[in-house]
Amino acid sequence: MxxxxxxxxxxxxxxxxxxxxxxxxxxxxxxxxxxxxxxxxxxxxxxxxxxxxxxxxxxxxxxxxxxxxxxxxxxxxxxxxxxxxxxxxxxxxxxxxxxxxxxxxxxxxxxxxxxxxxxxxxxxxxxxILGMTGLTAYFGLLDIGRPQAGETVVISGAAGAVGMVVGQIAKIKGAHVVGIAGSTKKIDYLINELGFDSAISYKGDIPLHKALATACPHGVDVYFDNVGGEISDAVLRRLNKGARVPLCGQISSYNLEKPDIGVRPQTFLLINSALMQGFIVSDFAKRFPEGIKELAQWVNSKQLKSxxxxxxxxxxxxxxxxxxxxxxxxxxxxxxxxxxxxx
Amino acid sequence: MxxxxxxxxxxxxxxxxxxxxxxxxxxxxxxxxxxxxxxxxxxxxxxxxxxxxxxxxxxxxxxxxxxxxxxxxxxxxxxxxxxxxxxxxxxxxxxxxxxxxxxxxxxxxxxxxxxxxxxxxxxxxxxxILGMTGLTAYFGLLDIGRPQAGETVVISGAAGAVGMVVGQIAKIKGAHVVGIAGSTKKIDYLINELGFDSAISYKGDIPLHKALATACPHGVDVYFDNVGGEISDAVLRRLNKGARVPLCGQISSYNLEKPDIGVRPQTFLLINSALMQGFIVSDFAKRFPEGIKELAQWVNSKQLKSxxxxxxxxxxxxxxxxxxxxxxxxxxxxxxxxxxxxx
Structure with missing residues (x-):
């Protein structure tokens, strides 16, 4: 042009x-x-x-x-x-x-x-993946979510730009990774192309809470939330003791004109001594070079697909x-x- | 006997x-x-x-x-x-x-x-004050809430056992302290006996959200929540960037037989990069001696009333x-x- x-x-x-x-x-x-x-x-x-x-x-x-x-x-x-x-x-x-x-x-x-x-x-x-998307996934998951090997990480909006990177980093860290997405095409992609352990459609025939119970037999240690709303309601009730919930987005509520009414999550956080923390990538601006360096290494070693x-x-x-x-x-x-x- | x-x-x-x-x-x-x-x-x-x-x-x-x-x-x-x-x-x-x-x-x-x-x-x-009550206030406020001098700390259930200690410790740390309680007698006690900067009745003639706006002209940096429900809805919309919300109790929901439906707080946490964390005092069991020692010093120096x-x-x-x-x-x-x- x-x-x-x-x-x-x-x-x-x-x-x-x-x-x-x-x-x-x-x-x-x-x-x-x-x-x-x-x-x-x-x-x-x-x-x-x-x-x-x-x-x-x-x-x-x-x-x-x-x-x-x-x-x-x-x-x-x-x-x-x-x-x-x-x-x-x-x-x-x-x-x-x-x-x-x-x-x-x-x-x-x-x-x-x-x-x-x-x-x-x-x-x-x-x-x-080497910009805001990758850095959002990197710092939100690793600094707030802090997944340990063997823990279960659930990601909503898993087939979105950030969600895909979160899931792959969680796999690199040895977690059991479960994605929630909205179509069969996305589910297939998460499992077959990105190596998620499990992926669930929130539009599927099986109610989400049942599908989550099957996919997360040991509960949920980290819930990386891009979505909010009823999807989160279903995940939050499965939190384990000491769980961490990085709030990256609440896409379900962005277009609401009134307060977001639904299940208050406080009780689930309270009974599990769990943490929920909102963030924006710029909170970590001073550490971007560290994040870009490690993300680029994973991209070049093919551990991380874009x-x-x-x-x-x-x-x-x-x-x-x-x-x-x-x-x-x-x-x-x-x-x-x-x-x-x-x- | x-x-x-x-x-x-x-x-x-x-x-x-x-x-x-x-x-x-x-x-x-x-x-x-x-x-x-x-x-x-x-x-x-x-x-x-x-x-x-x-x-x-x-x-x-x-x-x-x-x-x-x-x-x-x-x-x-x-x-x-x-x-x-x-x-x-x-x-x-x-x-x-x-x-x-x-x-x-x-x-x-x-x-x-x-x-x-x-x-x-x-x-x-x-x-x-030298037992679970004092230790709950001590670790919830100082480890999760982390109040800084000049910040605003709001406490729900402020005239409860834990809330009273939280407010006094927040004053010791130099914060602007606002309590929410349910009667004129309690309000008077918090201000006149315990030195809270402000106290609000959630049963008062002035709607809570307006009373909070007056009492917290610089927003809310720490919300120590004993109560949950609509009182929390009003406080959470006033959170500042980087606010911390220790969840100590949700007394408003303990007697509910169904999930607690109301304003989901996720949006407020997200737009403010704020943290909400449930806890129980036993999470800090290894550090009880440290807490008891400091609480006893404050009690003996009359900085902390029981x-x-x-x-x-x-x-x-x-x-x-x-x-x-x-x-x-x-x-x-x-x-x-x-x-x-x-x-």
Whole structure:
């Protein structure tokens, strides 16, 4: 893709969604590309990331991170190529990781991006297994979940980007790993491709609580929760003494307009001296280099597989985002916006 | 009280309560006092403890500790006097802490009791501020809650035995301390006698969420929860980033026959990277000597006050226990069964 008449395509937040976002939430615009000033770069978007946490930022209530501004492009992770540099730290042709979000180009301060080594792994992994996805799984599981060999680790949203990495790391640590996901295709993938010991469909014929009893005969020591809601209700009642519950997401509640009503988990935590802890990957920002190093080792030794679902075309961005809430995606969801300009 | 015709009065679990226990739950019996064998002691009960956790043990579902057996005396903490010893480790007239529960005498293995020093503090404190009550407050607050100077600590069930100690320790650590309790009498006591910065009645004219907003202008960093239910719902929505929630009890749900339905707290934990952890004092058993030492120092330096509500007479035991669930008691609830035989 070349620069189309010098214009940058953007997807901006038009109105804050009430409930599930839809196409009225967003507006496509074209805007001239800003000139590159001292210290800035012009970056062409190659891949952009769509993630469940973005739903929270579309509301104006308190969430992990600040709300998106109305009328501005949706922010999020991007892999891009430097087309022009007015910074001594970058050159034309460099690949970078940025956070400027859903737009085809961006003129940004060189301080807001970091260089990616394209020889280490495919460029897209910087948005996935060697990026926030992998680091979220790594620190949430190992620092909060602390699985021991022989313990049982249950993962909800197991076929999501983070869940798949969590399960594989738990296997590396010697745990008995059980995933919960929403389709036969995902179940098969978790067991046959990623080596989960067991995987359960929450939409299956067998009630979830019965399927869990079979899959977790020794109870649950770690519950890595991406989902919340009734799936969690079923898992939490099986916690063992001293269990740990990293809360990574509550995708079932993001689109709720009222408080999330259901089974309060406090009793299960109390009777088991169990721990539940929310986190966001930035809590561990100082230790990212440690995490990236170990994740890359596991990727290179083939102990850790990366799964991406890549949709082609900037115009598919909103569809890819909305698909996160309907259970269709397998692994990290990315949009490919353009090919690199050079080899 | 002398041994009445050699008979031991006991209160036994007659039937497991469904919902709130009542007088049908219990049966009074008299049984001959067993002869003292090698390694055993005959102990006369001076004080016995009634505690909310006992409700959990009356059910046969999984709880912190094993269920009580039907037809056996209700187990719990007791301060007694040794009337006869067949153990070299104890002598007639020694005072001991035991766990043999609701009976006027007991013949027990010397290994199941520990000696109390009557010169350190009044005998009854071994069941309270220098016993499980004080240790529960100490480890739950300091190990899980970890209050820092200037942080806001909110305590539910603040006028209960544990809550009063928690608030005082939080003040010693320099926190802004807010208690939630159920009557004007308790509110006054917390502020005027124990030095809480603020105390709120959950039965007051001002809705709890508004009263909390006023009392906690900088949000909540530590929520020490004895209560659960709607009181917790109101506190948890005010958690700060990185907040800690030690779960000590969920008295509002102990008498529920079905799962506790309400606002799931996961979203509040997630958006604040907050921690919620259940515990029972025995999780910290190896560190009891450390806790008792520091608590005794605070008691002796008058930084920590002990509040006990003592009802006189073994026949008041069930009434004292049932009163725990109606919000009447102030501090640790004990029953005085007998005076010591000597000085």
């Amino acid at each position: 070349e620069i189309e008449n010098g214009m940058n395509q953007q997807i901006i937040l038009k109105q804050r969604p009430s409930g599930t976002p839809n196409t009225d939430t967003f507006e496509w615009t074209k805007t001239p590309i800003s000139a590159v000033q001292e210290g800035q770069l012009l970056v062409k978007t190659l891949y952009l990331s769509v993630d469940p946490y973005m739903r929270g930022r579309m509301s104006d209530r308190k969430s992990y991170v600040p709300s998106y501004e109305l009328g501005k492009p949706i922010e999020g992770g991007v892999v891009g190529e430097v087309l022009e540099s007015q910074s001594p730290d970058f050159h034309k042709g460099d690949f970078v990781l940025g956070g400027y979000g859903w737009q085809t180009y961006a003129t940004v301060s060189a301080k807001t991006v970091r260089r990616i080594d394209p020889t280490l792994a495919p460029l897209s992994t910087a948005l996935g 799964q991406e679902t890549i949709i082609d075309g900037f115009d598919q961005t909103v569809n890819a985002f909305l698909g996160l809430f309907t259970g269709d995606n397998l692994g990290k969801q990315l949009v490919k916006v353009a090919d690199p300009s050079h080899g | 002398e041994i009445e015709n050699g008979m031991n009065q006991q209160i036994i679990l007659k039937q497991r309560p469904s919902g709130t226990p009542n007088t049908d739950t219990f049966e009074w019996t008299k049984t001959p006092i067993s002869a003292v064998q090698e390694g055993q002691l005959l102990v006369k009960t001076l004080y016995l403890s009634v505690d909310p956790y006992m409700r959990g043990r009356m059910s046969d579902r999984k709880s912190y500790v094993p269920s009580y057996e039907l037809g056996k005396p209700i187990e719990g903490g007791v301060v007694g006097e040794v009337l006869e010893s067949q153990s070299p480790d104890f002598h007639k007239g020694d005072f001991v802490l035991g766990g043999y529960g609701w009976q006027t005498y007991a013949t027990v293995s010397a290994k199941t009791v520990r000696r109390i020093d009557p010169t350190l503090a009044p005998l009854s404190t071994a069941l309270g 509040q006990e509500t003592i009802i006189d007479g073994f026949d008041q035991t069930v009434n004292a226990f049932l009163g725990l669930f109606t919000g009447d008691n102030l501090g640790k609830q004990l029953v005085k069964v007998a005076d010591p035989s000597h000085g």
